[in-house]
Amino acid sequence: MIEILTNRLMIVPCSLDIAKSLVFHRKELEKRSPIEIPSYWPTSVVRGFIPYYIESMERMEKEEKDLDCGFWLIILYEQKKIIGDLLMKGKPEKEGEVELSYHIDGDNIDETIAYEAIDAFIDWLTYQQAVKKIIMECEVEHQQTIKLYNKLGFICKKKDGDFLTWEIQKKGE
Template sequence: MIEILTNRLMIVPCSLDIAKSLIFHRKELEKRSPIGIPASWPSSIVKGFLPYYIEELETDKKDNDFGFWLIILYEEKKIIGDLVMEGRPIKDGTVSLDYHLDISKEKTTDETIAYEAIDALIDWLTYQKSVKKIVMECRRDQEQVIHLLNRLGFICQSKEGSFLKWEMQKRDNL
C-alpha cells in the first residue's frame, strides 16, 4: 500500500474495507480503529462520493491510488481530512483534485496542513506517467484557498460564474 509521509502527515489511499465501513459500520470502525475518526468526517461531499468509489473498487479491482486519500495527523494518530481525485487521469492526462480538512478554526493551521498534504500528493502525482495536468476549483470568495493554490504553483485558467478553475502542468523533464 502506498504511504506518503511528510513532517506531520501520513497520506494513504482509502481501502475498500475502510470505505465500506464508513458507510455500513461506522460505529464499529470508530471503536476498533487505531486512528481517531472525527464525528464530522468525512464531509458531505465525500459521503456522496463513497458509494461511487466503492462501486469502482469492487468492479474495477484496480489499485485505489487514484481516488480517495486519508490525511492523518501522524503524531496524534487522527484523521484530519481527505484528498479526492475524481477518477483516473482522463485521456489528456488531467486529474481533478479536491481536498477537505476537519482540524481547527485556526486558519493558519488549516492552510499549512492543506499546503503540506496537497504538495505531497502533487509530488507523488508528478511521478505517475499518466498524469500531465492537475486541476482544482474554488469559489471566487475563498481567499484562503486562492492564496493556497497560488503558493502551490497553480495558475488560474478560467472563471465561470462564481468559480475559478486552477491548473498545474507537469514539466516534461520529470
C-alpha cells in the first residue's frame, strides 16, 4: 500500500473495504479501526463521492484497469486520527493535468497541517504519477485557502462567479 509520510502525517489511499465500510458499516468500522474516525468525517462532498468511488474501484478490479479517481485519507500520525481527505478528480490527462480538492478539519488543526498534507501529496503526484499541472478551486471568501494556495505556489488563473481556479505547474515544465 502506498503511504506518503511527513513529520506529522500519513496520507494513504482509501481502500475499497474502508469505503464500503464507511457507507454500510460505519459503527463497526469505528469500533474496529486502530485509527479514530471523527463523527464530522467524511464531509458531505466526500459522502456523495464515495458511491462513485466504490463503483469505480469494483469496475477497476474486474477489468484490471487504472482507477480514474483517487480518495486519500489524511491521518494525524501521533494521534492516530483521520483529520481530512484529498480527492483526485480523475486520473492525470495526457498533458499531465489533474484536479484536486481537500478537506481538513480546521477547527482542531493548525493551518500548517493543510500545507504539509497538500505539499507532500503534490510532491508525490509530480514524482510518481508524472503530473505536470495541478488545479484546485476555492470560493472567493475563503481567505485562509487563498493564503494556503499562494504559500504552496499556486497561481490564480480564473474567476468564475464566486469561485477561483488555481494551478501550479511542475518545476521545469
